[in-house]
Amino acid sequence: MANSKRIESNSLFQLYQALHLSVELFDSGECFTIFNLNEIGFELPYTSDSYRPNFFSFLFVKNGKGRYTIDEQTFEVEPHSIYFTNPSNYRTFSWTQIDDILLITFDETFLKKYIGEDVYTDFPFLLTETVRPRVVADHFFEEVAVINVEIVNEYRKNTASKYKIIGHLLAVLLFKIREHIWVDYNPIYEGNRSSQIVISFKRILEQHYRDLSLGKADLAFRVQDYANALHLHPNYLSSVIKSKTGKNITAWIAEKTLTEAKSLLQNEDMTIKEISYRLGFSETSHFSNFFKKYEKTSPILYRKSHHS
Known part of the structure; x- marks a missing residue:
């Protein structure tokens, strides 16, 4: 049955x-x-x-x-x-x-x-x-x-x-x-107006990074995690997000990761190693390279600059 x-x-x-x-x-x-x-x-x-x-x-x-x-x-x-x-x-x-x-x-x-x-x-x-x-x-x-x-x-x-x-x-x-x-x-039109997959993905993305900032979540989601949350195959989810928003899912995640990283770096109680782990990076060097790619400076210098 x-x-x-x-x-x-x-x-x-x-x-x-x-x-x-x-x-x-x-x-x-x-x-x-x-x-x-x-x-x-x-x-x-x-x-x-x-x-x-x-x-x-x-x-x-x-x-x-x-x-x-x-x-x-x-x-x-x-x-x-x-x-x-x-x-x-x-x-x-x-x-x-x-x-x-x-x-x-x-x-x-x-x-x-x-x-x-x-x-x-x-x-x-x-x-x-x-x-x-x-x-x-x-x-x-x-x-x-x-x-x-x-x-x-x-x-x-x-x-x-x-x-x-x-x-x-x-x-x-x-x-x-x-x-x-x-x-x-037109998938872009549907994505902007009524796409339930896009809307649900954005909602989960925002909530997850809010939980990360509050310490309610330990690790950042991967594409597979978002796909699981939406009961979709990851390849299909990626294609939908790309076609309907004009931006691929990894870019959405990277932008939220960067925003959260900048927020966490302003909290001196957390070490950069702890921040790296929380944001899903297996090595601090990987996090540093990611941060430099988008901010043109290292996490250490960003933290010093903010507090100075």
Whole structure:
């Protein structure tokens, strides 16, 4: 039953193994899959355990019914709909009818390897946070179905260039979907106005450094710690923060670390070694190099200057 346990999955293959579903159709050569759900052998009605993926997925529902629940939002999946999910919070899925539902999954590594490093610039909708299934017109569903057939044919081959070809076909598919569904999507706008991931990250960042200054926390968080607090994969969190704020997550953390360092250095009761440790530096020299990089002076000279 749903929510009986929580599953971390770095690939659809790992997820299906954890859910005790068939994995016969998988090609483990790359983090890409495409197949029809009617080939998996779901015993309907089916409801999954709660899981958190590290991959993107598209469902092309020609004929079938089900639902996805992400956080407290539940989305019904109906015939002739396209449903997109990305690596984010825990979710469950359930199916009551599976006749013809094509599933495509891929991870960030696959996108950047076969489409390009600027994939989020070309396809910013990959980072959208609230995604409802879209029922599309017959002509568009048929248009993408032609591309999907080509991808399936390549996926079933055993050639040296199969994933390069799939990467090009996937890019065409993503461009088509962007133009038809997300032509006006802007992640910066969403980040400034309503991005829950960005808002939550900033809130945790501020609270954590407040706790550090008050001695309620012993060590500064790393990217992994923020990802854990938000129930996200660190790579995905980093991509969201970068795309929606224009500044990567390490820069956000570095700026807060510098602000806190300057504040702690004004307190002569703490040694520089203690400050280094509290801010997450394993060696005082590492902290000194970090501080010099941004302030153009050493922690010792900064402290002397402030007190003089």
